[in-house]
Amino acid sequence: MQFNTQLLHGKSIVKNPSKEMLPPISQVTAYQYESMEELEKVFSHKSMGYAYTRIGNPTLTSFEQRISELEGGSGAVCCSSGMAAISAAILAVCESGDEIIARSGLYGGTIDLLHDLEKLGIHTVFTKDMTGEALKPLINEKTKLIFAEFISNPALQVLDIPLVSGIAHEYGIPLFVDSTTATPFIAKPLLLGADVVIHSTSKYLNGGGNSIGGVIVDGGKFAWNTDKHKALSEFKKYGKAAFIIRLRTDIWENLGGCMAPVNAFLTCIGLDTLGLRMERICDNADKLARTLNQLKGIEVSYLTLDNHPYHDYVDRELNGYGGGILTFRAGSKERAFKIINSLKYVMIASNIGDIRTLVIHPASTLYIRTEKEEMEAAGVYEDTIRVSVGIENIEDLTEDFIKAVSESE
Numbered sequence: 001m002q003f004n005t006q007l008l009h010g011k012s013i014v015k016n017p018s019k020e021m022l023p024p025i026s027q028v029t030a031y032q033y034e035s036m037e038e039l040e041k042v043f044s045h046k047s048m049g050y051a052y053t054r055i056g057n058p059t060l061t062s063f064e065q066r067i068s069e070l071e072g073g074s075g076a077v078c079c080s081s082g083m084a085a086i087s088a089a090i091l092a093v094c095e096s097g098d099e100i101i102a103r104s105g106l107y108g109g110t111i112d113l114l115h116d117l118e119k120l121g122i123h124t125v126f127t128k129d130m131t132g133e134a135l136k137p138l139i140n141e142k143t144k145l146i147f148a149e150f151i152s153n154p155a156l157q158v159l160d161i162p163l164v165s166g167i168a169h170e171y172g173i174p175l176f177v178d179s180t181t182a183t184p185f186i187a188k189p190l191l192l193g194a195d196v197v198i199h200s201t202s203k204y205l206n207g208g209g210n211s212i213g214g215v216i217v218d219g220g221k222f223a224w225n226t227d228k229h230k231a232l233s234e235f236k237k238y239g240k241a242a243f244i245i246r247l248r249t250d251i252w253e254n255l256g257g258c259m260a261p262v263n264a265f266l267t268c269i270g271l272d273t274l275g276l277r278m279e280r281i282c283d284n285a286d287k288l289a290r291t292l293n294q295l296k297g298i299e300v301s302y303l304t305l306d307n308h309p310y311h312d313y314v315d316r317e318l319n320g321y322g323g324g325i326l327t328f329r330a331g332s333k334e335r336a337f338k339i340i341n342s343l344k345y346v347m348i349a350s351n352i353g354d355i356r357t358l359v360i361h362p363a364s365t366l367y368i369r370t371e372k373e374e375m376e377a378a379g380v381y382e383d384t385i386r387v388s389v390g391i392e393n394i395e396d397l398t399e400d401f402i403k404a405v406s407e408s409e
């Protein structure tokens with residue numbers, strides 16, 4: 001079964017109780033039972049059933065099973081946001097005294113979270129490079145996980161997942177990958193060697209810009225050693241499922257960041273068209289990048305362009321696609337603003353992954369509180385414009401950008 005067929009007819013598309021074609025929205029707080037014995041069985045996990053939406057809900061289960069199948073995982077847990085997913089995933093394996101190795105140039109919210117975790121005694125070591133030479137000296141007995149984005153936004157650095165997971169596994173450490181900008185359409189981190197994949201579903205998975213959400217997918221192959229990963233010691237008996245079971249029955253349940261049932265429904269609807277949207281988005285982004293690249297005084301960064309430092313990864317890891325994000329430098333902040341303000345079809349918004357093309361000037365928004373050096377490490381300069389390419393007709397998009405750029409000269 002190929003990707004688009006799997007989206008609609010995969011094994012996770014289950015028969016619903018009243019033969020609904022789509023997952024029904026189970027918009028309730030709690031579930032009622034005929035007898036106390038029945039509810040006791042549900043609570044003690046002796047029978048399948050739902051009790052309370054924060055702990056489990058059939059609409060959430062539908063979404064979790066679908067994304068787990070698409071990523072090639074063993075199970076998934078969906079959360080109220082991408083940040084809730086990253087928080088829960090980290091807290092399921094790290095406790096006070098533990099260390100994380102993370103790639104610098106992460107999503108701003110993730111960097112802030114990792115700084116917040118310092119107060120809980122979880123320390124993060126940031127590294128620009130994720131090579132053996134850079135990583136090995138940073139690993140010690142406190143290191144409990146390596147965290148990185150598959151395709152970073154907006155720097156567009158691609159993670160060499162086979163290489164980094166190989167190094168991590170040599171030391172008994174799992175690799176957690178934020179694959180928000182890649183999506184399983186472009187590539188599946190778990191199949192490349194990652195152990196856990198995380199998404200902000202608010203972006204491409206939903207696609208319609210109508211709900212915040214996040215999800216954690218477990219590969220189910222990592223051999224947890226609870227002498228090392230002490231946070232999982234009570235879950236030792238579950239072996240390779242220790243992480244997902246602690247996550248679901250402990251951290252996720254108790255942090256209280258479940259996805260709203262209606263958001264799970266909307267994200268399932270979005271997922272149906274993920275393949276079509278991503279194909280169109282990647283094709284549009286490639287064409288727009290090539291057009292912009294020919295304009296005077298414009299410097300474009302996009303993965304499929306020959307001069308991009310991560311160009312080689314497009315065929316090696318990304319199945320020929322460059323994703324939906326590109327950036328370009330306009331020469332000055334003033335010119336960048338002028339270009340943005342005169343775009344006709346393109347919306348100014350601080351989001352990515354929408355079917356509508358969105359632009360932003362990152363230096364004056366997303367990076368307003370970031371040190372210049374850190375900002376430039378993320379590929380953002382005073383004159384950088386970030387474009388999240390949508391599904392509009394490419395002729396209209398290129399015309400819009402050409403006009404805006406030429407009028408700004």
Ligand SMILES: *Cc1c(COP(=O)(O)O)cnc(C)c1O
Nearest residue numbers: 081082083107178180200202213
């Ligand atoms: C948006 C985003 C997040 C955070 O997700 P929210 O749903 O906004 O909480 C995390 N990682 C990446 C790469 C993102 O783009």
